[in-house]
Amino acid sequence: MGNRAEEDYNFVFKVVLIGESGVGKTNLLSRFTRNEFSHDSRTTIGVEFSTRTVMLGTAAVKAQIWDTAGLERYRAITSAYYRGAVGALLVFDLTKHQTYAVVERWLKELYDHAEATIVVMLVGNKSDLQQAREVPTEEARMFAENNGLLFLETSALDSTNVELAFETVLKEIFTKVSKQRQNSSRTNAITLGSAQAGQELGPGQKRACCISL
Amino acid sequence: MRSLRLFFSDEACTSGQLVIASRESQYKVFHFHHGGLDKLSDVFQRWKYCAETHLKDQVADEKTCMQFSIRRPKLPSSETHPEESMYKRLDVAAWLRHLNELGQVEEGYKLRKAIFFGGIDVSIRGEVWPFLLRYYSLESTSQEREALRAQKRREYAEIQQKRLSMTPEEHRAFWRDVQFTVDKDVVRTDRSNQFFRGEDNPNVESMRRILLNYAVHNPAIGYFQGMSDLVAPILAEVRDESDTFWCFVGLMQNTLFVSSPRDEDMEKQLLYLRELLRLTHLRFYQHLVSLGEDGLQMLFCHRWLLLCFKREFPEAEALRIWEACWAHYQTDYFHLFICVAIVAIYGDDVIEQQLATDQMLLHFGNLALHMNGELVLRKARSLLHQFRLLPRIPCSLHDLCKLCGTGMWDSGYMPAVECTGHHPGSESCPYGGMVETPSPKPPREVKKGPKMPREGFGFRR
Numbered sequence: 148m149g150n151r152a153e154e155d156y157n158f159v160f161k162v163v164l165i166g167e168s169g170v171g172k173t174n175l176l177s178r179f180t181r182n183e184f185s186h187d188s189r190t191t192i193g194v195e196f197s198t199r200t201v202m203l204g205t206a207a208v209k210a211q212i213w214d215t216a217g218l219e220r221y222r223a224i225t226s227a228y229y230r231g232a233v234g235a236l237l238v239f240d241l242t243k244h245q246t247y248a249v250v251e252r253w254l255k256e257l258y259d260h261a262e263a264t265i266v267v268m269l270v271g272n273k274s275d276l277q278q279a280r281e282v283p284t285e286e287a288r289m290f291a292e293n294n295g296l297l298f299l300e301t302s303a304l305d306s307t308n309v310e311l312a313f314e315t316v317l318k319e320i321f322t323k324v325s326k327q328r329q330n331s332s333r334t335n336a337i338t339l340g341s342a343q344a345g346q347e348l349g350p351g352q353k354r355a356c357c358i359s360l
Numbered sequence: 361m362r363s364l365r366l367f368f369s370d371e372a373c374t375s376g377q378l379v380i381a382s383r384e385s386q387y388k389v390f391h392f393h394h395g396g397l398d399k400l401s402d403v404f405q406r407w408k409y410c411a412e413t414h415l416k417d418q419v420a421d422e423k424t425c426m427q428f429s430i431r432r433p434k435l436p437s438s439e440t441h442p443e444e445s446m447y448k449r450l451d452v453a454a455w456l457r458h459l460n461e462l463g464q465v466e467e468g469y470k471l472r473k474a475i476f477f478g479g480i481d482v483s484i485r486g487e488v489w490p491f492l493l494r495y496y497s498l499e500s501t502s503q504e505r506e507a508l509r510a511q512k513r514r515e516y517a518e519i520q521q522k523r524l525s526m527t528p529e530e531h532r533a534f535w536r537d538v539q540f541t542v543d544k545d546v547v548r549t550d551r552s553n554q555f556f557r558g559e560d561n562p563n564v565e566s567m568r569r570i571l572l573n574y575a576v577h578n579p580a581i582g583y584f585q586g587m588s589d590l591v592a593p594i595l596a597e598v599r600d601e602s603d604t605f606w607c608f609v610g611l612m613q614n615t616l617f618v619s620s621p622r623d624e625d626m627e628k629q630l631l632y633l634r635e636l637l638r639l640t641h642l643r644f645y646q647h648l649v650s651l652g653e654d655g656l657q658m659l660f661c662h663r664w665l666l667l668c669f670k671r672e673f674p675e676a677e678a679l680r681i682w683e684a685c686w687a688h689y690q691t692d693y694f695h696l697f698i699c700v701a702i703v704a705i706y707g708d709d710v711i712e713q714q715l716a717t718d719q720m721l722l723h724f725g726n727l728a729l730h731m732n733g734e735l736v737l738r739k740a741r742s743l744l745h746q747f748r749l750l751p752r753i754p755c756s757l758h759d760l761c762k763l764c765g766t767g768m769w770d771s772g773y774m775p776a777v778e779c780t781g782h783h784p785g786s787e788s789c790p791y792g793g794m795v796e797t798p799s800p801k802p803p804r805e806v807k808k809g810p811k812m813p814r815e816g817f818g819f820r821r
Binding site: 161168169187188189190192193194195196198211216217221222224227230245 | 536540541544545547548549551585586588589623626654657659662663666667671717718721722725
């Protein structure tokens with residue numbers, strides 16, 4: 148009865164969205180997972196996530212995209228949010244310089260909580276509002292290069308680069324995982340999502356792939 | 361497909377929802393507003409595949425098995441609060457009967473009880489909420505309230521004046537810490553509500569000023585996301601900027617579930633909730649324990665607590681829940697009983713399919729706006745009733761019994777409080793020495809000083 152295609156996958160990658168409040172994290176998520184955009188989407192409270200399965204070559208990858216408030220204040224949420232994440236989109240609003248000025252602080256928080264090998268992309272969102280731009284593309288690109296981050300400008304509103312942004316991050320993770328798998332003994336599907344289940348496993352088992360990225 | 365469930369919403373069991381869940385916990389919900397769901401239920405029940413999977417022991421392979429269940433809104437009479445359905449919604453006539461000729465509420469306890477069970481008619485919410493939010497005291501006369509309003513209006517103007525006369529430096533800091541976020545949030549709060557709809561709506565501007573002035577009035581709290589969600593419905597009912605401001609001040613002071621600046625407050629709520637689940641829904645609690653620390657953090661209910669279920673139910677039902685919580689009837693922590701009720705009614709999948717932390721988050725996230733608020737309220741009231749009948753309660757839940765008004769144990773029946781051990785300072789716990797089976801230790805606990813029995817607390821030791 149069920150739709151098997153949507154539920155068969157070889158990998159689960161947990162990707163977190165971070166950045167200031169109002170930069171468009173939730174709309175990037177809904178554009179990518181449901182192809183939806185809302186002009187007055189409410190502020191995100193607590194933690195939410197959506198999934199979408201994409202094909203990378205012959206492998207089906209289930210992307211589990213986590214979204215939270217730009218101003219989350221509970222440590223409990225913070226640690227659970229980052230745990231097991233293998234990718235991150237650090238989003239700023241290219242029409243509001245203030246949201247770009249704090250990117251470094253977000254990067255620090257990310258590296259404080261996530262694995263050092265996490266794949267990070269700096270995303271300048273709202274590229275449809277060119278006339279209101281406050282952050283030059285080159286400035287952000289330079290920052291990304293100097294910090295070893297991927298970089299793209301997107302518009303969740305008109306869809307520009309949204310697919311590309313997520314897919315680039317997922318491919319990068321996939322490449323790292325594939326390399327890692329070639330080097331180690333065979334493992335089956337990685338379930339990064341169920342980090343708790345992973346805790347019971349030894350370090351060499353299932354969860355190894357996400358730890359040793 | 362993972363499950364197929366029918367939730368009846370009316371007593372006659374004809375209307376309700378058909379909910380189909382995929383194995384990824386994505387939900388399709390079909391609403392039957394005008395009956396017919398009973399016919400569908402008959403069909404499904406006659407359908408062999410549904411009938412068979414209904415039996416739990418046939419759940420051999422949880423991944424491929426479809427589960428089928430039918431939920432009727434009636435709780436078994438043994439589970440229903442005995443005073444359920446004795447109260448009608450508080451309408452104008454009933455409200456006026458609570459007031460004496462001076463406009464004072466004669467018996468506050470009776471009023472709160474009536475609201476707890478029956479709710480308040482929409483037409484008089486704006487009038488009654490200021491009492492529940494402790495802007496007006498129940499004992500005040502109409503005359504005193506008018507005087508108070510005038511005085512508070514002046515105070516509000518002063519606060520606003522203070523905000524508008526900041527030095528450029530102060531203003532820069534205020535803009536960065538508060539205004540930047542408030543400006544972004546007010547235009548995306550309750551936009552579907554007619555009251556806030558449209559461009560340049562003056563009510564949105566009013567909400568903005570209230571939040572900015574609140575941050576000036578309470579610099580230690582400032583602004584936290586979620587506050588706009590809490591203040592908007594109050595403004596939409598009370599309709600006066602100054603009155604709404606003071607109601608909001610009362611809300612922030614007197615309720616425990618709202619956006620709070622401190623980690624400890626959330627931790628405390630989660631600790632109580634875990635204990636309450638252990639006591640009332642052991643299977644679910646054990647499932648959380650099996651998931652380890654992340655499970656016990658209960659990410660899925662943070663928003664419930666932060667916004668008092670505003671995003672979990674359609675607005676009319678959510679506001680009924682707010683009123684029931686604000687009534688402070690028998691407990692200050694009714695919102696935790698609501699959490700347990702949701703878990704009890706909608707959490708079977710979680711246990712049966714041993715959902716991991718992330719799947720659990722998805723499960724409850726997808727149920728948002730698809731749950732039956734009236735049923736949850738009834739269940740929560742019955743849980744509170746059952747809690748009151750317990751012969752013993754653990755010391756960890758001692759605070760749930762804080763006296764509010766006439767108190768939780770007003771009928772003269774008093775349970776024993778016993779120490780569960782395993783909490784900081786348990787050696788000196790005033791309820792120590794009665795340990796039976798030690799509970800699994802929650803991974804993070806709130807630091808508490810040794811508790812002293814309170815003056816006037818009538819618990820047997």
